Amino acid sequence: MSIIEIKDLYKVYDENSLPVHAVNGINLSFEAGEFTAIVGPSGSGKTTLLNIVGGLDEPTRGDVIIDGIKINELSERQKTDFRMKNIGFVFQSYNLIPVFTAKENVEFIMHLQGKPKEEREERTAELLKAVGLGDRGESRPNKLSGGQQQRVAVARALASKPKFILADEPTANLDSKSTENLLDIMEELNQEENITFIFSTHDQRVVNKAKRVITIQDGTVVSDITR
């Protein structure tokens, strides 16, 4: 059964002056446990699509249904709550909270969820270990390399036990070794724990690892290949 259904989705910027069709009639669905890369040139609409799926942006038309809930019909507050409980985000520029340690960054969402301290600490330790940073929990982001920071970001995205992870160009700022390391970890989490990953990327190394590759051009899906 699909966990995400995208139906007849449109996003038009500056509709009244010079309309830009960032998403132009996309229909897609994603199953649990997918490891999918959305690829396409810059300005093709990948990030806009991910933002709409993540409830960060409003579609002009169409629906995004996650586990039977039309997220585009939720109020702002409900959407925030929905994101916190159901979606994990990994950003291109890591976006860790600089005043928090790696451990606190991972713990933060669970804190927002109101999870008890023991549970938070246990899961944080487990996640940091899973991303290979079990011994760097007390380090602040500025003491970690780019690759390490992105691994913390992955651990953070997983902390709330989301239904899926949206990763917007997660390897764009990483060197080859860090990229490989990060992808191995995400692949392992996908295979062993059945965590759903949806990437938007330009990076061929990510595409090579993906089980499904969706190509977008000018806001429309031009190919959808499952390997």
Add this chain to the structure above:
Amino acid sequence: MIFSFAWRNLWRNKLRSIIIIAAVTLGIFAGIFLTAFTNGMVNSRICSIISTEMSHIQIHQPGFLDNDQFSLLIKDADSIVSLVKKTPNVVAVSKRIIINSMIASAETGTGVKIVGVDPVNESKVTDLSSKIISGRYLDDADRNPVVISERLSQKLKVSLKNKIIITVQDINKNITGGAFRIVGIYRTDNMLFDEANIFVKGTDLCRLTGLDNKEAHEIAVLLNKNKNTDEVTKKLSAMLPGLEVKDWQQLSPEGGYLVSAMNQYMFVFIIVILIALCFGIINTMLMVIMERVHELGMLMAIGMNRLKVFNMIMLETVFLSMTGGLTGLIVGYTAIKYFGKAGINLFFWKDAFAEIGYSAVIYPATDPKTVGITTLLVILAGIISALYPAFKALKLNPSESIRTE
């Protein structure tokens, strides 16, 4: 965690936070210290009004205060003095003969208020005897001694042991006069008082004017505590029908107004400081938000709701203002306590202060109420300053903010 998050955010840009905290500290310090300084000046003036010039309560014949009319005498003043002395909270009582008249030295003359006192009782009521800078206070053993101020001695070009002629009207409305020898020269903090008052023995003045020694124009009453003034004034008014009983605030209305007026001025002053600080804090916090648009967008994206973002910015602003505000209060309070004992000697403005009746040595004083209200105002200013930046943060759109670099 929000508290810890907000507190740590405060120290992201240490220099900027320290600058604004220092500004708040200085502002609050200036506010409460100047309030205490002014309070100290006012206290000193009131203390001078009570202990040197007036005492707490005075009793007269009705109308005497309007024109110091010689004939408005309190008959049998001695028995009234005895009666008043027995009243609870009364420490000392002194009767006075008061005549506005002329005095003359060999060189010149001037109009003054001649106050005839009982030296022993008067020393218990007022502290003029401690303001003698040359010679000594009146003594019962002397005949026709007079104590005049330093300022008056300069005006009359006389010095200690010189004689001055006091010219008065006697009970038969004849002009009479007597030579009085200067036994003491005094100086208070109030030049106007110094220039206007000379002190002689009541018995000498009675002999000169033909008044009965039992009579008086004024009975001055000193109490154990200023706060008992209202109660004793009411009690004496009831006890002494036909006489006018007034407290120092009625006798010197400017002294009474001084306290409330100064308090109001100082609160206006503190509020002006706080408003200025509010703008500084708002400006800083807006800069903080502009710099953190990307991060705030990310926080909203991962599930931090707008209320929590609002609270976080509010807390950061309140922490910023409270850190400065409380430091200012502590530094200010410590300085007030120190200078409250040591005093601040503004000797270079001594004459200017004396012209308006103030001492040049000021002992700043504050009370828990003022400190409490200032603390509340600082907290309030922090909360008010926090509102605009926090609302600004609320309006951020997560997807647009994440794209902001």
